[in-house]
Amino acid sequence: MTGAAVFLDRDGVLNSLVLNPGTGRLESPLSREQFRLIDGVAPALFRLQSAGYALVLVSNQPNFALGKSSLETLSQIHQELVAELLYAGVHFTRYCYCLHHPKGVTPGYSGLCICRKPSPWFLLRARDDLGVSLAQSWMIGDQPTDVQCGRAAGVRTIRIASGCEGAAAGVAADHTAGHLAEAVEIIFAQRPSAGCH
Numbered sequence: 001m002t003g004a005a006v007f008l009d010r011d012g013v014l015n016s017l018v019l020n021p022g023t024g025r026l027e028s029p030l031s032r033e034q035f036r037l038i039d040g041v042a043p044a045l046f047r048l049q050s051a052g053y054a055l056v057l058v059s060n061q062p063n064f065a066l067g068k069s070s071l072e073t074l075s076q077i078h079q080e081l082v083a084e085l086l087y088a089g090v091h092f093t094r095y096c097y098c099l100h101h102p103k104g105v106t107p108g109y110s111g112l113c114i115c116r117k118p119s120p121w122f123l124l125r126a127r128d129d130l131g132v133s134l135a136q137s138w139m140i141g142d143q144p145t146d147v148q149c150g151r152a153a154g155v156r157t158i159r160i161a162s163g164c165e166g167a168a169a170g171v172a173a174d175h176t177a178g179h180l181a182e183a184v185e186i187i188f189a190q191r192p193s194a195g196c197h
């Protein structure tokens with residue numbers, strides 16, 4: 001395969017963040033039952049897929065490393081994502097999860113790693129393994145680290161306003177959008193065939 005990809009962050013972009021009563025913060029779902037695709041996400045992904053974009057998930061999931069979740073629970077949440085996408089006819093080319101955390105407590109998953117965003121590792125792997133053209137590709141996420149990751153890989157970036165954005169110092173995205181469907185509109189508007197060149 002040679003072509004363009006859309007690299008997608010998961011939490012806050014594809015699925016809703018969940019209010020953790022303990023911390024008062026919006027966080028990743030902690031169970032399969034808490035996982036819910038955001039309205040409009042499935043058709044937006046289907047639209048990208050239909051236009052020929054490879055869909056690649058790039059997600060940091062440190063809760064096992066941090067001792068907050070089992071690997072089985074993380075797997076169940078992933079399976080729920082896959083099932084809901086399948087129901088919508090959406091197929092991701094690849095799901096990339098970094099399960100590490102620099103301050104983790106779980107042996108084998110703690111300390112520095114090569115793949116945690118803002119590292120562009122998974123995007124570079126997609127370039128090398130799948131023949132993705134990064135110059136034609138996009139990264140969509142809701143955190144500064146998503147934008148930094150995309151920038152480091154040389155893709156264009158769209159920041160989604162999820163309500164959980166971290167401080168954005170020095171990492172302005174190329175575009176911002178309120179939700180994924182709006183981000184997809186931006187991508188289509190930037191396609192060569194839609195422009196004047």
Ligand SMILES: [Mg+2]
Pocket residue numbers: 009010011012013141142143
């Ligand atoms: Mg996110």
Ligand SMILES: [Zn+2]
Pocket residue numbers: 098099100113114115116
């Ligand atoms: Zn990692």
